[in-house]
Amino acid sequence: MSKHATRRFILARIVFGSGAAVLLALVGWVAIRAGGPAKADDEPLLVQPSVVAEAQAAALTPPAPVPASPTVSASVSVSPSASASATPSKTSASPSGSATPSATSASAKPSKTTAAASPTPSKTIVAPADDLSVSYSNSASWRDGFIASIKVTNTGAAKDFTINLSYPSDAGVRVRGGGWNVSVSGDDGRVTLTGSVNAGATVNVGFQASKDSRNTVKPSACSVGGGTCSVS
Incomplete structure (x- = not known):
């Protein structure tokens, strides 16, 4: 309680105490007047000064200070226990009486067995049989050409x-005209012949070409797919 409030409270007590003393004196005076003249065997009713003094002292006595109410903190600090006391412990009873598997074994992931890839079967490349036999020759030759x-x-x-x-x-060999039994293409010394042949048969093919050399000209290389080529 503040000092100003205490002073006001004491002043109020003094005023009320004085009023009470005056009221008590008036009550006594009225009682004496109402009773008439005093008898010899009756003692007059007097208000003892000590009572008035005690009443005034009680009025002047300051009230005992009201102890301040303790502040109650609304926040309650609850430190979580390291042990799982809030969670009821679970007792797993195994019907067969076997022990519960450990967490390590339960959490372990099953090992993945990588199946070895089966080797890819190798592809056997069968070389074509040498069913073809090619023989080259010049059937005619002159100063600037040949067959x-x-x-x-x-x-x-x-x-x-x-x-x-x-x-x-x-x-300086150059193809002149078309070939027979084949298709002929090429120039500048390179000639390509394409055709077909029946099973177990022989076919004669040829072409005409010009040349810059007066000598007989023969190919320096001859090849055929699936067979051999010879120059005579």
Whole structure:
């Protein structure tokens, strides 16, 4: 309680105490007046000064200070226990009486067994049989040209063939006109012949070409797919 409030409370007590003393004196005076003249055996009713003094002292006595009410903190600090006391302990009873598996074994992931990939079967590449036999020759030759004759022999099934001829670069060989029994293409000393031959048959093919050399010109290289080529 503040000092100002205490002073006001004491002043109020003094005023009320004085009023009470005055009221008590008036009550006594009225009682004496109402009773008439005093008898010899009756003692007059007097208000003892000590009573008035005690009443005034009680009025002047300051009230005992009211102890301040303790402040109650609304926040309650609850420190979580390390042990799981809030959670009821679970006792797992195994019907068979076996012990509960440990967490390590339960949480362990099953090992993944990687199946070894089966080796890819190797593909066996079968080389084509040498069913073709090609023989090159010049059936005619003159100063600036020649005729090439080629015999193709097939000992296997019917098939298409491609023959590649390479002539010396200084011979100046150039294909003139079309070939027979084959298609002819190329220039500058390189000639390609494509055709077909039946099973177990032989076909004669050829072409005409010009040249810059007066000598007989023969290919320096001859090849055919699926067979051999020879120059004579």
